[in-house]
Amino acid sequence: MDDLDRDAMLETFIHEMGILVDQLENVMLITNEMYDGNTINEIFRIMHTIKGSSSMMLFTSLTEITHATEDLFFFLRENNPENIDYPLITDIVLEVVDFIKIQLASLEEAKDLDMPYDELMEKIQNCLLDLKKENKINLEIDDNLKIENNSEIKNTKKINVSEIPRYRAIIYFQEGSEMENVRAFTVIHNLGTIATDISTIPENVLDEDSIWKIRTDGFKIEFNSDHDIEQVRNILLQSIYIKDLNLEQIFSYEEEYNNVFDVFVKFQEGCEMENIRAFTFISNLPKYVTVLSQEPENLLDENNARFIAENGFSVVLSTNISKEQLKEILMGTIYLDYLQINEKENNIYEDILNTYTEEDEIENKEEKSKSEDTSQKKDINLSLETEKIKKTTSHSINVNVTKLDQLLNLVGELVISEAMVTQNPELEGMELESFTKESRQLRKIIGEIQYTVMSMRMVPLGPTFFKMNRIVRDMCRQLKKDVNLKIIGDETEVDKNIIEHIADPLMHIIRNSIDHGIESPEERLSKNKPEQGTIILEAKNSGGDVLIIIKDDGAGFNKDKILKKAIANNLLSKPEDEYTEKEIFQFIFYPGFSTNETITSFSGRGVGMDVVNTNLEYVGGTVIADSIDGKGSSITLKIPLTLAIIDGMLIKIGDAKYTVPIMDIRRSLKISKKDIVFDPNGNEMVKIRGEVYNLIRLNTFFGLDIGYTDIEDGIVLMLENESQTVCLFADELVGEQQIVVKNIPKYIKKVHGLSGCTLLGNGDISLIINVAAFFDK
């Protein structure tokens, strides 16, 4: 395989493994220390897929680790042991997950996979051993024998276990070793006394033609032997020049396949490299499923990729398991679009024959047609089933985010140019009936494109939320606390760019909650609280924003401690007693602020909450802390749905046009001079309906010598956030407009009070006012 191929495959591999590992992690965390059959099956399936793909990519470490884990779950599944140390197994699987993640990360950086894994391997194996010991089930480590045992218990009717195990080995010789036929013969010779009933492919080993066959397809040998698999392996490996040995035990039931299935598979459009996927599909099949034939034959031929993409991939399998079981296994295939499993015709034919015997001929015909009916029905049922599969697997393709960003930018440009054309100053005063009509249509279409592009970028918060499960679990085990994380509204969607900035803040807040908030179980009991603490992670839509609320039922923030620390750090900007509770809690978001006397491995450095604040500021969000002493605390993150396109209100100051995001404006009104009051410091305030608000004159705020000074000439905008309201004085309102937010060039350092700029219909630039600047921190 040349490098290019491998690169493409590696990329897909990393991507797919990433998805699988995340899935696995979630499964482990959701089941929370108790596995039912379904979970075990799912874990088993994921492990199996990872193992298959890794071995295809020749990543031994991954293959071995996942194989060992698979063994563990195989044991759980087959024996249903009663004494299981669930937390231990979860720990181990999570460790495996971490291991795989690290390996994937180093793959991504094109590093070698040289992380040692003996320790982990040993852990898994010991765990399996302990399990077996505790449940008094045969101590034989060899997993193959285990299968046999299980089969004996479960499938006694079907399987006659032969007393002497039969093995199948596929041997590849090193390139350039020459005379492969002779070497193969040596292998047979070496087996000599221990093996009986030997059959080989190619049959006549010493034939000159066999050289080529062995060189390309390997040397296949089957034999009976009463030695166990390791002994056999050692004997086989005595032969020189062996490059690769694939040894497995064949179970007698393999030869008595009860069921033969026709399986037809189609992969999702655009999943690429269909031939490789088909190959993975085959190599991922469990031991007890044997491939009888497949179409197309040579999967590694690239030309077949298109064939499979267009016509699908069909394979005849024989196995002892039922159709449902087979289906379940096959459904685990990634990028599966369409799966059809038909029992092979001869079985149906047999059924028909059976019905014949008891009926006479005329009825036979009817019966035949009936059975044809039923078989047709069967087909329909099957096709219904496949329909279902079709529905459950979504038609999605992976798109590079940069392409989406580019598309969004282009749509932004489109919105602007549309405005430039339809609001072109040259059109002013003209009677344009049809033009107006058509441009309205254009506006509508562009609006829909914009909406679609935006929705393409929307991602549910779920995966980010579920990652928190892991943090909660890890911390609980280390701090010996018991916390239940409840997730609400994980289907809430936000823009991809924003989600990237949410994960870290969430992590820090939850860490803080567990470390400082939630008390130890004993303390909780003494406070008349349930032993288990609860953290609720909730997301919901609220207007143009998404609110993420993290609530815990712990001790709450210590107001006095925070205030004391704030005074010590010189953070106060007004007299101490003027601070409201909420304002005091806000101090926890200051950089380097920590009330912890000791630094633990989780918190105390005062960095975490600062990260929350900076990240939130970056995406234009806000964060509010609240707490009830002894009852718990809550932190609310308010984040905008999207960064790029917002509804804006255009206002004028002199001849400069500024934009205020509409969602921040509560209302606008004219006020008269008599409503203006001044506080002792000379700050201007305005009285509206009996309430007094701070008045900010935009021209003085920005140091401009333009705009009205007489309050009665201009207009006042009331802006509000969660807790405060301020009034803004401007000359006039120009109108509402959808605006595409553009950054102010980096060269101009961040200007307080501005969040960006936008292009207006006539090509002019309007600066966007950052409303948050007017509110007290």
Add this chain to the structure above:
Amino acid sequence: MKEENTDLEQINEDRISALADTIENKFLIFKVGHENFGIEISIVHEIINIVPITQVPRTPNYLKGIINLRGDIVSIIDLRTRFMMEEVEYDDLTCIIVVEQEGEKIGIIVDEVFEVKYISKKNMSPPPSAKLVYSNKFVKTLGNTDDKVILLVDVKDLFYDE
């Protein structure tokens, strides 16, 4: 012997520039006040006529604001204010030279743009040490051409305060 060498070098240099049409050592000559300045042509993106500029509050006074250059937002600085010269009204000759600096486009308002000139290394010299005008601070090299002395500036100095 030595002189011959430098002559040869000069000839070579001239020839290379003529033949390969390289942009090295080529400068865009413009006027601010009474002086002629030059900046390296390689960083010049384009030259446009003066357009209305959107003022950005709370910025240094030489930073005139931002303009919309075919969808790109470009910051604009005025060299007259930067050099602490008297401000004049923009006229038909006033131009904005758009240069690309560290991936970002920045416009420079100048009184007039003349031509692109090749100035060989040999004709460059450091300025006299006497610093009479504020604009001297930005001039690190003088370029001698047939008729005039060109003050060569490094745009980085123009954009960033030390």
